[in-house]
Amino acid sequence: MPDSPAKKPSRIQQRNRRVILDAALEVFSKHGYRGATLDQIAAEAGLSKPNILYYFEGKEDIHVTLLSQLMDTWLDPLVALDPDGDPRREILDYVDRKLTMAGELPRESRLFANEILQGAPRISPELHSHLKPLFDEKCAVIAGWVEAGKLPPLDPQHLLFSIWATTQHYADFEAQAQVLLGAETNPQPRAAAHLRAMFGALLAQPSGAASVH
Amino acid sequence: MPDSPAKKPSRIQQRNRRVILDAALEVFSKHGYRGATLDQIAAEAGLSKPNILYYFEGKEDIHVTLLSQLMDTWLDPLVALDPDGDPRREILDYVDRKLTMAGELPRESRLFANEILQGAPRISPELHSHLKPLFDEKCAVIAGWVEAGKLPPLDPQHLLFSIWATTQHYADFEAQAQVLLGAETNPQPRAAAHLRAMFGALLAQPSGAASVH
């Protein structure tokens, strides 16, 4: 068994686990957890179903492994937000990184979106152990910037929510965007410009929400 | 059969169809299309499965009926955007209405999110026939405001995307928000304030994206 403890995985094991996870990402992100079948994953991976169950304990095991492995990648852009950098530039660069990542990894974005939509039944622990601490840490950083007068008064938590919502929207709601934007080749540049303008305006504003009355 | 043509539905038919659709909304929005089962819907509705299939042709029929019926409600806030009103107030009020609606109808929001995430396999026609024309119309209105100098230069399409993404985020990603905001009773007020500030800043800015460089 590949999952026996204290045994370094063989080359073939590494390769097949990787192939399976990639196939699973494709299928899970497209159909959701319940909508995906082991047969689909097996076909996508070019392996037989029992062979897949030789490498993973079951469907749920594959899904959880995927989510866990991708969590770090997904949080990288936020990790890189530098407390010692220029506040406006840091946040705008973060928006850029997030949008780029969603554009390059739409399957990952949809995988997470699917999981959260269903109430995060399988990734909830990771949310508490990984996402929450990072979120709190970076919110504190932004709050510090605000208190230091380097940013207009704003709500760090909801700022981050807005960034996540807007950047991932293009991956998660691609089907809708495709209908509404027509056959436009790539909305990415215009989306990036718009988000830069929007968050730029919010961050540049001297008096924050006050002027909106 | 209830679906025979040119027959006004009896009182009991109306009631049961309503009960079934409400139960289906509950189940579909929680588990997605594939994740939902007729047995769950039947249990939620307090009816037997065959009885449900007496009122609808099948699972897909229920789902499509739900989506179609809710589409209008969902678009109401955008329909109400008045071309003759004050641009900034109209858009900010639209944001408010959208956020309120997402807060009051989270199941509907998640139902749509689920469907779009899967590539809109069943609602695609409605997207073209209902959403697209409205979207184009209102984008033209906003573009007109920009050209008239009543708004700073901005991208109407992506502005609407941003509004949708941010307002629906709280319903669609509720599980995540719950983890990150703790047991905070209701994020709605602070979310509303933040969105008002953000879109207010974008719309108030005299030179649009230019100042961000």
Add this chain to the structure above:
DNA sequence: TCGTGGATTTACCAAATGGTAAAAAAACAA
């Protein structure tokens, strides 16, 4: 009260699906 048509239940079914046992095949160490 009786009969008729609409509404509901009971008893199923076929296909799909997650998963398993065991044999066969391939890799590999000696």
Add this chain to the structure above:
DNA sequence: TTGTTTTTTTACCATTTGGTAAATCCACGA
């Protein structure tokens, strides 16, 4: 080459699930 371990396949299985047929129940008008 041979023996052993790892990998893969074949042949299944039990459960779930969308759906159906037919019998039964029931509301209601004549």
